[in-house]
Amino acid sequence: MKNLYLFIFLFFVGNITAQTALTIPVIQGSGSSSAYSGSSIRTSGIVTAKYIGSGMINGFFMQDPTGDANPNTSDGIFVSTSTDNVSVGDKIQLTATVNEYSGRTQLTNPTNMTIVSRNNPLPVVKIIYDIYNYNLEEYEGMLVEFNQTLWVNNNSRLEAYGELELGVKRKPSPTNVAFPASSAYQALVSENSLQPLYMDDARTSNYVSPIVLADANGTRRTGERVTNFQAIVDYTSGKFVIYPVQFPVPFYGNPRKAAPDEAGNYNLKVCAFNLEYYLTQSFGTGYGPNDQVEANKQHTKIVEALKAIDADIYGLIEIEQGQAALAKLANALNNIAGGSKYNYVNDGGTASGSYTKVGYLYRSDRVSPYNNSLVNINSPSPANRKKIQAFQLNENNERFSFSLNHLKAKSGCPSSGEDADQGDGQSCFNATRTAEANAVISAINTNKASKFKDEDVLVMGDMNAYAFEDPIQAFVKAGYKDMHRELHGDSAYSYVYRGEAGYLDHALATPSLAKQITFVSAFHINADEPAMFEYSGSNYQGNMYRCSDHDPVVVGIALSGSSDIDTVPSGKNVKIYPTLVTNTFTVKGAENFYIQIFSVNGVKIYENQVASSVAEYDVRTLGLSAGAYVVRVLGNGTIGRQMIIVL
Numbered sequence: 001m002k003n004l005y006l007f008i009f010l011f012f013v014g015n016i017t018a019q020t021a022l023t024i025p026v027i028q029g030s031g032s033s034s035a036y037s038g039s040s041i042r043t044s045g046i047v048t049a050k051y052i053g054s055g056m057i058n059g060f061f062m063q064d065p066t067g068d069a070n071p072n073t074s075d076g077i078f079v080s081t082s083t084d085n086v087s088v089g090d091k092i093q094l095t096a097t098v099n100e101y102s103g104r105t106q107l108t109n110p111t112n113m114t115i116v117s118r119n120n121p122l123p124v125v126k127i128i129y130d131i132y133n134y135n136l137e138e139y140e141g142m143l144v145e146f147n148q149t150l151w152v153n154n155n156s157r158l159e160a161y162g163e164l165e166l167g168v169k170r171k172p173s174p175t176n177v178a179f180p181a182s183s184a185y186q187a188l189v190s191e192n193s194l195q196p197l198y199m200d201d202a203r204t205s206n207y208v209s210p211i212v213l214a215d216a217n218g219t220r221r222t223g224e225r226v227t228n229f230q231a232i233v234d235y236t237s238g239k240f241v242i243y244p245v246q247f248p249v250p251f252y253g254n255p256r257k258a259a260p261d262e263a264g265n266y267n268l269k270v271c272a273f274n275l276e277y278y279l280t281q282s283f284g285t286g287y288g289p290n291d292q293v294e295a296n297k298q299h300t301k302i303v304e305a306l307k308a309i310d311a312d313i314y315g316l317i318e319i320e321q322g323q324a325a326l327a328k329l330a331n332a333l334n335n336i337a338g339g340s341k342y343n344y345v346n347d348g349g350t351a352s353g354s355y356t357k358v359g360y361l362y363r364s365d366r367v368s369p370y371n372n373s374l375v376n377i378n379s380p381s382p383a384n385r386k387k388i389q390a391f392q393l394n395e396n397n398e399r400f401s402f403s404l405n406h407l408k409a410k411s412g413c414p415s416s417g418e419d420a421d422q423g424d425g426q427s428c429f430n431a432t433r434t435a436e437a438n439a440v441i442s443a444i445n446t447n448k449a450s451k452f453k454d455e456d457v458l459v460m461g462d463m464n465a466y467a468f469e470d471p472i473q474a475f476v477k478a479g480y481k482d483m484h485r486e487l488h489g490d491s492a493y494s495y496v497y498r499g500e501a502g503y504l505d506h507a508l509a510t511p512s513l514a515k516q517i518t519f520v521s522a523f524h525i526n527a528d529e530p531a532m533f534e535y536s537g538s539n540y541q542g543n544m545y546r547c548s549d550h551d552p553v554v555v556g557i558a559l560s561g562s563s564d565i566d567t568v569p570s571g572k573n574v575k576i577y578p579t580l581v582t583n584t585f586t587v588k589g590a591e592n593f594y595i596q597i598f599s600v601n602g603v604k605i606y607e608n609q610v611a612s613s614v615a616e617y618d619v620r621t622l623g624l625s626a627g628a629y630v631v632r633v634l635g636n637g638t639i640g641r642q643m644i645i646v647l
Helices: 002-018 024-028 183-192 292-309 324-337 430-452 470-477 483-491
Strands: 040-051 059-063 076-080 091-101 104-117 126-128 143-146 150-154 163-167 197-200 229-236 239-244 268-278 313-319 342-344 357-363 367-369 386-393 399-406 457-462 495-497 500-502 505-509 517-522 553-557 575-577 584-588 593-599 604-610 614-618 627-635 638-646
Touching: 024 040, 024 076, 024 104, 040 076, 040 104, 076 091, 076 229, 104 229, 197 229, 268 292, 268 399, 268 457, 268 505, 292 324, 313 324, 313 399, 313 457, 324 342, 324 357, 357 367, 357 386, 357 399, 386 430, 399 430, 430 457, 430 470, 457 553, 470 505, 483 505, 483 517, 483 593, 505 517, 505 553, 575 638, 584 627
Parallel strands: 076 104, 126 143, 197 239, 268 313, 399 457
Antiparallel strands: 040 059, 040 091, 059 076, 091 104, 143 229, 150 163, 163 197, 229 239, 268 553, 313 357, 342 357, 367 386, 386 399, 457 505, 495 500, 517 553, 575 584, 584 614, 593 604, 593 627, 627 638
């Protein structure tokens, strides 16, 4: 009998324990897991967000209305249920079991759920000002507001998992803005390695259609931004994620453009473009299209891009060896133009299995290849990937030479030797790329006077090296101007890899030609777009966006051969005054000139075309705070620039 009484007593106590009312902060505790895991408890809170429906995480988040004022304990929690009978703002009581799911403390099997009241004000929102200075574990399950600008740095998981990687700024490729192995490089590596924030669509299903976090075009581009938004903090699959409480999410900035940004009075437009293995035959090798259907899709997208760029000369990279690929693209452009003005430089090569050739398309009504000036540089290898061709502008017979290149890639690394990865940020085959760069410089120097008969040389192409890596610095040390850096500073990019942006696609000019360049524009139709839009992608779009993994680079040139064009303002051509600015400054130049304003680190702040020859600018209207800025003026063949100090 005593045993029976003891059993009844223990059963009764156990039942009481199971029904103990606990606040959400007590359930969460200060550790990574709850001390009450496996226990049945009763709790209450206000519903802050719900994600219930087919393919969703199925549940809602609720939060203690006042919290416990302990920064080490979360005031919110996830309730796993498919029962959709609560609304945001409901105060509820329920009984449920505490458990840990994939690192998330949650409540399961809710019963005795009672809606105490409706339309309650939501708990005071915790404001996060810097995602890198907060322990998100403390806010698991809570409604928070991110009161800072967050950038989309990586969209590679958008299609499959409905996820975007966010950071406090756009992450640069470290060697694009700092010398390899330098202290600045190491600082950038460390900064880029900080834990990002992941925005998630709150779906468990993969490949959700339509994509929840996409815009009206079905995309979400890197470089877009979002600020001052509310979300729920959650932990799943080994990382913290945030679920927006409102869809669609109000992203802004970096929209798709229909044409490259251009400036100045140029008379020649040149483009270098890596086509990512453009083929007309020999499909299914692992490079380029797998079959004719994919090849047709690839062709459609690339032609759309070439049409939008509307260049006088195209330097094309990663195209099929021989002339068939060049001929097909020329014919396509001629069909659009309704004539036969597009032609290609026949380099005499035949289809030999190479998928990385470089070659030239040009408008014969605008330019002409100069004499027999084509130079092939096949040593060091790889072959067919470094060429120089002089062109002559038909309207004034002015010449320049176009060096088109595709240097050795960073894949297939050897384990030893000078081409092994040295651990300095340049990856492998840096020695080969540097040797290739020096070979190009040597070939230009050898042929400039004898074959090209002009000092104006433009070096472009996919160098497989960022701005401060050895191959590019070889050109800089030889006197070439890095026009991306000259005109756009650290903000320039043409390629995004693992969330880091930089430019592998270069525009380097001899000093004489640099003075005649009015703009350099990376046409951001590819690098910022998700790969799902490619010809082989499941979300293929028959437009130019994501026709390759590299952005085409477009250069405007006022090709005049004049030696009096200068890169500094003169009293004769351009005046920018005063240099010490309190409220306004004045620019005098040619009519219909362009004005650009850059921060000292090269970020473009303002650009506009001005119809008159004199214009006054108010620094307050432009949003210029105290500091130093570079004002650049382009017009009538003159490029002028001057630093101003805003007081």
